[in-house]
Amino acid sequence: MSQDPVLLRRLLRAKDKMDAASHEEWPVERLARVSHVSEAHFARAFKEAFGAPPHRYLLTRRIERAKALLRDTELSITEIAFQTGWSSLGTFGRTFRDVTGESPGALRDREKTALHALEQVPHCFVSAAYRPDLKSAVSEKRRQEAVPRVGPRKKREAP
Template sequence: MSTRDQLERVRTLMDEQFAESWSLDDLARQAHLSRYHFIRLFQRHFYETPHQYLTRKRLDQAKYLLANSNLSVTDICFAVGFESMGSFSSLFHKTVGWSPSVYRARVWEQRRMPYKFIPGCFCTMYQLSPQANNSDFAQKSAILEK
C-alpha cells in the first residue's frame, strides 16, 4: 500500500469518527508511520495538519447541527468531539466570526426571512425592475397568483 493510500485511509477514518478523541500517535499508528513523519506527509498531501483537519471537520459538523437541530450548544460541543465548552466556543467564534448561539440565531432568522435579492432572470420574466423591493415583489406576486 502506498503512502498516499495509507494517508487516505487515515483521513477516511477521521471523517467517519471525527468525534473520537484521536491522538497523533493513534493516527500515525494507523498509517504505519512515525508521529512526526505522519504530520509532515499529511500536511504535504492535504495542505493542513491532522489537527487542523480534524478541527475543521468538527466545526463543520457543529455548524450543521446548530443550523439543523434543536440540540443545545453544549450537547453539540460534546457530540462533535470537543472536550471543553470554553475551547469550543472560543474556537468557533474565532473561525466563524460569531458565537455558536449567535450563529444558530442568524441561520434560523435567515430561513424565516425571504431573501431581499431577486435574481435578474426573475425580474425580466415578470417585468420587475432590478431595484424592486419586497413590496413591489409582493404586489406582482399577488397579481400573478390570481
C-alpha cells in the same frame, strides 16, 4: 513534490477514520498507527497531501459538524459541543468564535432566519460554502488579533 501512491492510500485511511469519528481524540500517534508510518513522517506527509496539519484538519471537521448541528437541529449548544468532540463548553465556544467569527448561538440565530433562502441550493454547495477556512492555526489568529499592526511586515532574508 508528488507523494507515493501507497503512502497517499495510507494517509487517506487515517483521514477517513477522522472523518467518520471526528468527535474522538486523534493524536498523531494514533493516526500514524492507522497509516503504518512514523509519527513525524505522518505529520509531514499529511500536511503535504491535504494542505493542513492533522490537528487543523480535525478542527475543521468538528466545526463543520457543529455548524450543521446548530443549523439543522434543536440540540442545545452544550450537547453539540460534546457530540462534536469538545470536552469543555468554554473551549468549544471560544474556538468556534475564533474560527467562524461568531458565537454558536449567534450563528444558530442567523442561520434560522436565512434558512428559507438556502432551500433552493443543493446541499453539497451549501456544505462547501460553510467549510471553515483554517489556513492558520487558531492560536496564530488570536495573536494576530491581539497585536495591532502599525505598518507592513518586513520579510526576513534567508541566510
